[in-house]
Amino acid sequence: MTQNRWLVPFLNLGHLLDHLSMLVFPTAVVALGREWGVSYSALLPMALGGFIAFGAFAIPAGWLADHWSRYRTLAIFFFGIGCSLFLTGFAREPWHIAVGLTLTGAFAAIYHPVGIAMLVSSSQKMGRVLGWNGLWGNLGLATAALVTGALVDFAGWRAAFFIPGLACIAAGTAFLLLVKDPGRVARSAKGIGLHIDGRTMARIFTVLLVATACGGIIFNSTTVSMPKVFDERLRALTQTNFGIGALVAVVYTVAAFAQVAMGALIDRFELKRLMMGVALAQIPLLALAANLQGWAMLGAAVLMMLAVFGQIPLNDAIVGRYCADEFRARVLAVRYVVSLGVAAVAVPLIAVLHRTEGGFRNVFLVLAALAAGMLAASAFFPSRDALAASRQRAAQPAAAA
Numbered sequence: 001m002t003q004n005r006w007l008v009p010f011l012n013l014g015h016l017l018d019h020l021s022m023l024v025f026p027t028a029v030v031a032l033g034r035e036w037g038v039s040y041s042a043l044l045p046m047a048l049g050g051f052i053a054f055g056a057f058a059i060p061a062g063w064l065a066d067h068w069s070r071y072r073t074l075a076i077f078f079f080g081i082g083c084s085l086f087l088t089g090f091a092r093e094p095w096h097i098a099v100g101l102t103l104t105g106a107f108a109a110i111y112h113p114v115g116i117a118m119l120v121s122s123s124q125k126m127g128r129v130l131g132w133n134g135l136w137g138n139l140g141l142a143t144a145a146l147v148t149g150a151l152v153d154f155a156g157w158r159a160a161f162f163i164p165g166l167a168c169i170a171a172g173t174a175f176l177l178l179v180k181d182p183g184r185v186a187r188s189a190k191g192i193g194l195h196i197d198g199r200t201m202a203r204i205f206t207v208l209l210v211a212t213a214c215g216g217i218i219f220n221s222t223t224v225s226m227p228k229v230f231d232e233r234l235r236a237l238t239q240t241n242f243g244i245g246a247l248v249a250v251v252y253t254v255a256a257f258a259q260v261a262m263g264a265l266i267d268r269f270e271l272k273r274l275m276m277g278v279a280l281a282q283i284p285l286l287a288l289a290a291n292l293q294g295w296a297m298l299g300a301a302v303l304m305m306l307a308v309f310g311q312i313p314l315n316d317a318i319v320g321r322y323c324a325d326e327f328r329a330r331v332l333a334v335r336y337v338v339s340l341g342v343a344a345v346a347v348p349l350i351a352v353l354h355r356t357e358g359g360f361r362n363v364f365l366v367l368a369a370l371a372a373g374m375l376a377a378s379a380f381f382p383s384r385d386a387l388a389a390s391r392q393r394a395a396q397p398a399a400a401a
Contacts, residue, residue, distance in 0.1 A: 006180075011119050012136040013171055014171070015079065015111065015140065016143065018081070018112075019136070020141070021081050021164055022050065023144035023223060025097070026223075026228075027144060027244075030152075030241060035157070040354070041354055044224075045351055046098040051220065052102075053105035053108075054109050058109045061114055062334075063329075066329045069184065070182075071179070072181070074110065074178055080110070082168030082172065088100025100198070113329045116328075121325050127265070130263050132259075133261065134259030134309070141256075142252035151157050151189075152241045153242045175312065196390050207378065208315060210373070214371065217345055218374075221309055221363060222304065228354075254306070254309070255309045261310070263313050274381055275374075276378045283371045319332055319390075349381045
């Protein structure tokens, strides 16, 4: 795939805008509920369609990219997500919000299977580019909380959708002007696996999908609920939407650098050990966050999100390392339809548990249990020696031929 100097910067920018767009509503909903006189638990499910679409539409996006054009599909992402956000800003009823967020999720689904496939094909230092790309994505989370909080306080909740929508459209225009179409992916692989036999590939992707499902719910639950968690538990520190957004932004920005560190580790260490280490860190931190308030909660949130964000490049590295390039968009689509589709469970999970006596305490305890499931799955990932033996088995038929 021919690279030009603007490709990776726009892939990183797209990741930022993707996550920013999906997390405008979780911050704006606090002010929207007050203006419309509707409870948080009643309004939050309006985002469910968007998160379902965020996962479900990854499959057609990956197929379209591999069979038509990754470049053109990514251009559709920029313009589609921008127009959908702008449309949501005109909402007059809760169901209008639901429709706008569903459209936003459908176009946002394009980025991960398409953008990540283009990214891992653009550099031999896969861990490094995934780490920095992950940083940009998490800066999108931070920007969503900060910008949305500021726009809600100073211009109203509608501006929180209008301004990011215009930014996405502008980015799409610049993408078409500055980034050359690298062309279609060469088709030469005989199977999905990259020098790995079928039995080992099945084991790898089984572990990947289980870890992806558990990690997806943890990621979505923590990022969706964080503004409301801070609204309830950090009121002694701030009383404004902007203040809450700023605190969330600080947490996400600091935690985002976990992906850069993880990217460096991916290029040096065995993936199995890294997967188990991250899961081991998440379990006690999620359990600890269940009962804390004030400054203690803020400190625990930073450590917790470092572990949550650190997991993300690992899953993409598995696809990049063991899957042939021409299949990567489709395999990434399956991974993200599981990750983002199952992660849609986070919205009703938060809404239901938030109404219980324990509130967010129960949410964090459920997430700690899911982290334990992710640890169990990681233990079955093939070791370095098992992968070496698999490569030898895969090479035998080729040598015989």
